Structure formats: structure tokens, C-alpha cells
Amino acid sequence: MKEIKVPDIGNFSDVNVIEVLVNVGDTIKIDDPLITLESDKASMDIPAPQGGVVEAIKIKVGDKVSEGSLILVLKDAGEPSLNVAAAEAQPKVGNAPAEATKPVAGIKEIKVPDIGNFKEVSVIEVLVHVGDVIKPEDSLITLESDKASMDIPSPKGGKVKEIKVAVGDKVSEGSLILLLEVEGAASDTPSTAPSPSTVSTSAPVAANTASTINDDDFRRAHASPSVRRIARELGIDLSKVKGTGLNGRITEQDVRGFQAGGSVVVSTPAPVVAAPAPTPSASTPAAPAPAANNMGGIQFITQPDWSKFGAVETVPMSRIGKLSAKHLHRAWLTVPQVTHFDEADITELEAYRSSLKDKAKAMGFNLTPLVFMMKAVVAGLKEFPKFNSALADDGENLIQRKFYNIGIAVDTPDGLVVPVIKDVDRKGLFELARELGDISKKAREGKLKSNDLQGGCFSISSLGGIGGTNFTPLVNAPEVGILGLTRAQERLMRKNGEIVDRLIQPLAVSYDHRVIDGAYAARFTAHLAFVLSDVRNLIL
The missing domain is CATH 4.10.320.10 (E3-binding domain)
Incomplete structure (x- = not known):
């Protein structure tokens, strides 16, 4: 008899058992899932470390377990455990066994490749199973950081022998994903079809x-x-x-x-005698309002059956849409946000930009107002450095950045993404205009790399090409500020005693109130307006 316990599951403890996947009497093999656990952040299956027959199950749905908790008692069927199997497969020199960590002949360790500056990134999906035959470039796992998700492709083709990560794990460059029997290599013992589970006559049937x-x-x-x-x-x-x-x-x-679609399998448990349902009456209390449920850390209101009222269609959200929903919800809950509004007179700036448009066009790119906004923001960050900081994890210190990378929100067919233009302070208007056009094109075509989305200090969200008079952009945490832009408006104003036509740009600066106070934000926004009022102010 062998006691099967919960293995190392990271820093999780007292995790809920939401599913028991085996019954007493079942014959199981190595890697067959035994139970499913669910924490606040992830669900995970606990696989069998060896094969055998289930003699007794020691937990039930609703129990809370941690590393070392007893799952079940297994009658050994002669199938070695994962560690034993791996050890026996190692080549030996003389009578001394080889190192236990060395993979067997024909087995390759597939690790997380270079993923930029990301570290301790969450695994949100494992896209392969033990026994799958995969090709080079097939996706193995999906990782999700605060700003992007990425699939990790396989560098080789072959058969998946063992998976070393689970949903909820955190990985970095070099972390082991799985063991792969490479194509053309001698395989281990031929896999056989799983034997059907049997139910002991003495055991209660589920x-x-x-x-x-x-x-x-x-x-x-x-x-x-x-x-x-x-x-x-x-x-x-x-x-x-x-x-x-x-x-x-x-x-x-x-x-x-x-x-x-109505194709639901209905289980048929043993019949029971139940009291008849009460007949609705005027005194029967109304049904409670739909309760909120929590999925992936985001609360949604449980939807009624809309098909009762007319035709409906369930449309899956894009991956970018799902990531944005989680990130923005998290930012809204954790960042106390305030928005300050102001205006900038950009009449002279627009005249200067118009004088350069044809030259930029001939060079193959557009010189948009957004380029000037980026330079103005950098001027503001230098004058008001708190806007170029981040709140440390301890909540008691500020991380002051000495570089100036600006994130630009780009509207794509799949949703909003925020690629980052690096070192804006070191680049001229034409260089920025060309880079902005290139990275926006990559975003719309879905060709952004992880490095394109990293390192932002401050973001700009511009709706000027669409319309609107103002809006309150959400801070792109862990940044502490964001500038929202809408369409500039022509307005009659009194200037030097005369009524003149001026072009006015609305400004909306949202900020993290834990780091920035209202007076500081007002001065920052006023400085933006000052810089934008005369293009010569950009070189101050």
C-alpha cells in the first residue's frame, strides 16, 4: 500500500478541493489526475505519482489541503513512481547511477526561453497533455504578466513525456516546462490505452x-x-x-x-421522494437579485437567460479584451484615481506642425499632434518627477525612474494595447513620428513582441481622431499617471483686447492619489499646457 499525498504546490496552503476525479477501485496510471484544487488565483490538477488501484480516498470535495495532505491509499500495481522511473532510465557507469537530474536518452528538457525582462510570470494555460505529439512552434503554455500575455512555442517536435508546470505556477527564463521525447529518438515503453476504471462491489457508487x-x-x-x-x-x-x-x-x-444550444447531459441519480414545490402566490417572496460571481478575480453579475426575450449570440472576447478586463479591473480596485482637467492653446503648435507635414509625408510617415504631446509629457515628467515614479511594493517608498518611456494606447481590431516608445527624451520629432507609425502598425497587425510592451513610465490615450470633448482615462498601473486627449476645438477668445480664433486642446490627467496630490497634478497639467502653447517651449 502506498499513501499518495499532495506534492509541492508552491506557496499555496489550505486550498479547496473542488473535484475528486477517481473512485475507490479505479485502476490509475502515472500522471492520471486525482483531484482538482482551486485557490483564489488558479485551479490545478494533482496527478498520480505512480500507478495502482485506489484502495481508499481520504479527502472529499470541500476539504482544504496543503502540501503533505493525504489524498488516497493506493495498492501498488507494479508501476514505478515518476522519480523511480526517471532514475531507472538514467544511463549508469559501472555500478554508480548517473545524476538523477540528467534526462534519459532521447528526452529533451524544454525550458522557458528569453521573454525579455519578465520574471515570475504566471502560467494561465497549459496547452498540451502528456502523450501529445507536437510539432516545432506549437504552443506549449500561455504566460500572463500585468501588461501582456504570450504563448511559449516548442523549439522541437516530439512526444510530451512529462509536464513540469501547472496553471498558477510562476516561471522565468530557464524554468523547466516539460520533458519531450524528440522526433526520431527511441521512445520509452509503448503507451497503451488507459484501462477502464472499475468499481469495487464493496464501495459505494457515486x-x-x-x-x-x-x-x-x-x-x-x-x-x-x-x-x-x-x-x-x-x-x-x-x-x-x-x-x-x-x-x-x-x-x-x-x-x-x-x-x-440546449445540448446538456443530465445525470440520473437514484430517485428520491421530495416534498412538492410550493405554489407561487402573492405572499411568496420575490426571488433574490442575481448574485455576483467571481471568475479569475473579476466579479461579474450573473446573467439572466436572455434567450427568453429574443435572439442572442454568445461571442467570445478576444485575448486582448480578456487581459484588458482583468488589468483594468485590478487597477480600478487598487489605485485611488483622480482626474484633473485643463486646456492648452495649440494654435501656434498646429501651424508649425502643418508646415512640416509635407516633408514628413515625403519621408514616408505622418507627423501627428501626438508626437508633440509625447515631447510635452517628457518635459512635464522632468519638471514634476513624481509623475515619473512608481510606488514600491512596500507602499512606503517611491521608485524614481531616470528614463522617459511613453506608452501609447493603440486601437486594434482585437482591442486596446499600449506599446511603449523608449527614450522619448533622446529622439527628435521626425524619429518619433516614424517609430510611432511603425509600432502602431505592428500593434494593429498583432505583431508586437513582449519587449514592445515593457518599461512604460507614463501613458497617453488619444481619442482625437474619433471625437469627444473629454473623458477620464484609467491609470495604467504600476504607472502613476496618464494623459487623455480628445479632439481639439476651434474657439473664439479674447487675446490682447481682440477677439481671435484659437485652437484649444482639452487635457485630462488621471493620477494615483497615493503618490500625487491634487495641487501637484494641477501644476503638472498647467505645465503641459504651457509647453504646448508655443513649440519653442519644447526645447526649454
């Missing part, structure tokens, strides 16, 4: 065994633990759901779309 859901097919479905949990709650057979995610992965939207 209530859902009469369901038409095939547990083996359900377990092998290409879906994350959280999606499988939702499918079980809704009684949906994942083997019948078509995945629209990467590599055919089943998403939550796929499951809910399948449910909306």
Missing part, C-alpha cells in the same frame, strides 16, 4: 455514475481544470464540445455556448 458523461473522455478533454469544473456543474460532456481555443482547447465560452 451518484453521477448513471450520467451519460464518459469519465475517461471527460478527463482527456483539452480543457483547463476550471473549465472542466464549470462543465461538471452544468452537466455538459466535454467530449462533445468543439474547442475554439488554441490547438482546439475548450474555453469557458465554448462550454456556455454549448449549454445555450
Whole structure:
């Protein structure tokens, strides 16, 4: 008999058991999932470290477990554990075993490649399973930082032998992702089809065994633990759901779309005698309002069945849209934000820009007003350095940046992204205009690299090409300030005793009130207006 315990699951403790994936009497193999755990940040499956027959299950749904908690008792079926199997596969010299960390012949360690300056990045999806045959450049995992998500492709083709990361893990460059049996290499013991689970006659049969859901097919479905949990709650057979995610992965939207189509598997537990439902009457209290649910740290209001009122369609959000939703919700909850409004007279600046437009066009790029705004922001950051700082993790210190990188919000078919223009203070207007055009084109074509989204000090969100009179942009944390721009307006004004036509640019500066106070923000915004009022002020 072998006691199977919860392995190292990082810094998680007292994690909820949301699913028990095996029954007493089941015959399991190495890497078969035993239970699903869910913390506030992630769901994860706990795999079997060795094969055998389940003799006793020591936990149930709703229990809280930590590293070392007993999961079940396993009757050894002669299949070595993962550590033993790996050790036995090592080449030996004489009677001395080789180092335990050295992979077996034909097995390659696939690690996280260079991902820029990102460190301790969360794994939000594992896109392959043990036994999958993959090709070079197939996506293995998806990582998510505060500003972007990225897929990590496989550098080689072959068969996945062992996965070393799970959803919720944090990885950096060099972290081990999986072991891969490379193409053309001798394989280990040929894989066999999983044996069907058997139920001991002395063990109680679970209530859902009469369901038409095939547990083996359900377990092998290409879906994350959280999606499988939702499918079980809704009684949906994942083997019948078509995945629209990467590599055919089943998403939550796929499951809910399948449910909306009416193809829901209904389990048939043993009949019970229940009291008849009360007949609604005038004295029956109204049903409570839809409760808020929490998915991925974001609270949504539970939706009613809109199909009762007319035709509906479930449209999956783009990846950028989903990332933006999480990031902006987190920023709104954690950053106390205030917006200060002002105006700048950009009549002379616009005249100067117009005089250079044709020259810039001949050089292959557009000289837009945004370039001048970037230079004005840098002038403001130098004069008011708190806007170029970040609040340290301890909440008691400021990290003062000595460089000037400006993030520019770009509208793309998939949603808003914020690429970063580096060293704006060191570049001229034409150089910035060319770079702005190039990076905006890359953003719209979905070709931005992780480095393009890193290192921003302050952001600009411009809606001038669309319209509007003003708005309150959200601070792009961990930055502490953002400038919002709408369309400039022609306005009659009194100047030097005369009524003149001037071009007025609305300015909206949102800021983190933990770092910036109102008076400081007002002076910063007034300085922006001063710099923009005369193009010569840009060189002060």
C-alpha cells in the first residue's frame, strides 16, 4: 500500500478541493489526475505519482489541503513512481547511477526561453497533455504578466513525456516546462490505452455514475481544470464540445455556448421522494437579485437567460479584451484615481506642425499632434518627477525612474494595447513620428513582441481622431499617471483686447492619489499646457 499525498504546490496552503476525479477501485496510471484544487488565483490538477488501484480516498470535495495532505491509499500495481522511473532510465557507469537530474536518452528538457525582462510570470494555460505529439512552434503554455500575455512555442517536435508546470505556477527564463521525447529518438515503453476504471462491489457508487458523461473522455478533454469544473456543474460532456481555443482547447465560452444550444447531459441519480414545490402566490417572496460571481478575480453579475426575450449570440472576447478586463479591473480596485482637467492653446503648435507635414509625408510617415504631446509629457515628467515614479511594493517608498518611456494606447481590431516608445527624451520629432507609425502598425497587425510592451513610465490615450470633448482615462498601473486627449476645438477668445480664433486642446490627467496630490497634478497639467502653447517651449 502506498499513501499518495499532495506534492509541492508552491506557496499555496489550505486550498479547496473542488473535484475528486477517481473512485475507490479505479485502476490509475502515472500522471492520471486525482483531484482538482482551486485557490483564489488558479485551479490545478494533482496527478498520480505512480500507478495502482485506489484502495481508499481520504479527502472529499470541500476539504482544504496543503502540501503533505493525504489524498488516497493506493495498492501498488507494479508501476514505478515518476522519480523511480526517471532514475531507472538514467544511463549508469559501472555500478554508480548517473545524476538523477540528467534526462534519459532521447528526452529533451524544454525550458522557458528569453521573454525579455519578465520574471515570475504566471502560467494561465497549459496547452498540451502528456502523450501529445507536437510539432516545432506549437504552443506549449500561455504566460500572463500585468501588461501582456504570450504563448511559449516548442523549439522541437516530439512526444510530451512529462509536464513540469501547472496553471498558477510562476516561471522565468530557464524554468523547466516539460520533458519531450524528440522526433526520431527511441521512445520509452509503448503507451497503451488507459484501462477502464472499475468499481469495487464493496464501495459505494457515486451518484453521477448513471450520467451519460464518459469519465475517461471527460478527463482527456483539452480543457483547463476550471473549465472542466464549470462543465461538471452544468452537466455538459466535454467530449462533445468543439474547442475554439488554441490547438482546439475548450474555453469557458465554448462550454456556455454549448449549454445555450440546449445540448446538456443530465445525470440520473437514484430517485428520491421530495416534498412538492410550493405554489407561487402573492405572499411568496420575490426571488433574490442575481448574485455576483467571481471568475479569475473579476466579479461579474450573473446573467439572466436572455434567450427568453429574443435572439442572442454568445461571442467570445478576444485575448486582448480578456487581459484588458482583468488589468483594468485590478487597477480600478487598487489605485485611488483622480482626474484633473485643463486646456492648452495649440494654435501656434498646429501651424508649425502643418508646415512640416509635407516633408514628413515625403519621408514616408505622418507627423501627428501626438508626437508633440509625447515631447510635452517628457518635459512635464522632468519638471514634476513624481509623475515619473512608481510606488514600491512596500507602499512606503517611491521608485524614481531616470528614463522617459511613453506608452501609447493603440486601437486594434482585437482591442486596446499600449506599446511603449523608449527614450522619448533622446529622439527628435521626425524619429518619433516614424517609430510611432511603425509600432502602431505592428500593434494593429498583432505583431508586437513582449519587449514592445515593457518599461512604460507614463501613458497617453488619444481619442482625437474619433471625437469627444473629454473623458477620464484609467491609470495604467504600476504607472502613476496618464494623459487623455480628445479632439481639439476651434474657439473664439479674447487675446490682447481682440477677439481671435484659437485652437484649444482639452487635457485630462488621471493620477494615483497615493503618490500625487491634487495641487501637484494641477501644476503638472498647467505645465503641459504651457509647453504646448508655443513649440519653442519644447526645447526649454
